[in-house]
Amino acid sequence: MSQVSESKILKFYRSQTGRKFITGVTGIGLMGFLVVHLAGNLGFFIGGDAVNAYTAKLHSLGPLVLIVEIGLIAIVLFHAILGISIAQEKKRARPEGYALHVSGGAPSRMSPASKSMIWTGIVLLLFIVLHVWQFRFGPHYDTMLPGGVEPVRDMYKVVVDVFADPVWVAIYMGVMVLLGFHLRHGFWSAFQSIGAMSSRLSNTMYAAALVFAVLIALGFFVLPLYLHMVH
Numbered sequence: 001m002s003q004v005s006e007s008k009i010l011k012f013y014r015s016q017t018g019r020k021f022i023t024g025v026t027g028i029g030l031m032g033f034l035v036v037h038l039a040g041n042l043g044f045f046i047g048g049d050a051v052n053a054y055t056a057k058l059h060s061l062g063p064l065v066l067i068v069e070i071g072l073i074a075i076v077l078f079h080a081i082l083g084i085s086i087a088q089e090k091k092r093a094r095p096e097g098y099a100l101h102v103s104g105g106a107p108s109r110m111s112p113a114s115k116s117m118i119w120t121g122i123v124l125l126l127f128i129v130l131h132v133w134q135f136r137f138g139p140h141y142d143t144m145l146p147g148g149v150e151p152v153r154d155m156y157k158v159v160v161d162v163f164a165d166p167v168w169v170a171i172y173m174g175v176m177v178l179l180g181f182h183l184r185h186g187f188w189s190a191f192q193s194i195g196a197m198s199s200r201l202s203n204t205m206y207a208a209a210l211v212f213a214v215l216i217a218l219g220f221f222v223l224p225l226y227l228h229m230v231h
């Protein structure tokens with residue numbers, strides 16, 4: 001790579017537009033992950049065999065899973081670090097904050113969700129660390145799938161055991177509300193930041209963001225309560 005194009009990439013990365021663009025692209029990637037994750041979680045409404053067969057199939061992909069996981073960590077870190085740096089820059093430019101908090105409407109779309117992005121984001125980051133430690137690297141019990149020849153990990157039991165405790169149910173449900181807030185602004189803002197928003201599309205995308213945030217957050221929100229109640 002020539003020095004010229006290298007410095008162009010660095011310049012883009014350092015510019016506010018560049019950092020917003022990367023935060024937007026990584027945010028869209030993470031929303032895609034959430035859709036796939038939520039679809040995978042539907043297995044919990046079917047039963048233990050469905051969940052364990054799904055996770056066993058996923059982990060049988062071997063190195064591919066590791067590559068996706070490393071990519072996911074990189075995307076989360078980029079998204080978080082750049083998101084925090086953009087928020088800090090905004091704060092430096094306006095240290096006292098607004099005296100009066102009113103909705104800005106278009107085009108800034110100021111709302112409680114937009115003003116709390118940094119805090120909901122930090123809680124979500126801490127949640128992801130805890131969540132991955134709890135489930136992905138949690139206890140390992142063996143179980144047999146119907147007609148199976150080798151034991152597989154009983155992921156269903158790991159999750160059901162966590163949600164047997166009402167404190168974990170409450171923590172998860174609380175975090176899912178914050179996830180809903182983060183997505184409510186993040187969905188719209190990500191498309192805005194990558195330049196995929198025209199003034200004609202703006203209202204539609206803002207409404208779509210609400211629908212997306214409610215569906216995803218609600219999907220994750222009901223599961224801990226459901227598993228607590230049926231076990």
Ligand code: HEM
Nearest residue numbers: 055058069128131132135136155159172179220221223224
């Ligand atoms: C009720 C809500 C949720 C449940 C029951 C749940 C369940 C699970 C389970 C069972 C795994 C382990 C999968 C495996 O090892 O094969 C997992 C992994 C993971 N979850 Fe969740 N999840 C929930 C919500 C979320 C949310 C809201 C996020 C993100 C904000 C999230 C992010 C992740 C990540 C990053 C992994 C690691 C993926 C990997 O290592 O491949 N989860 N989740």
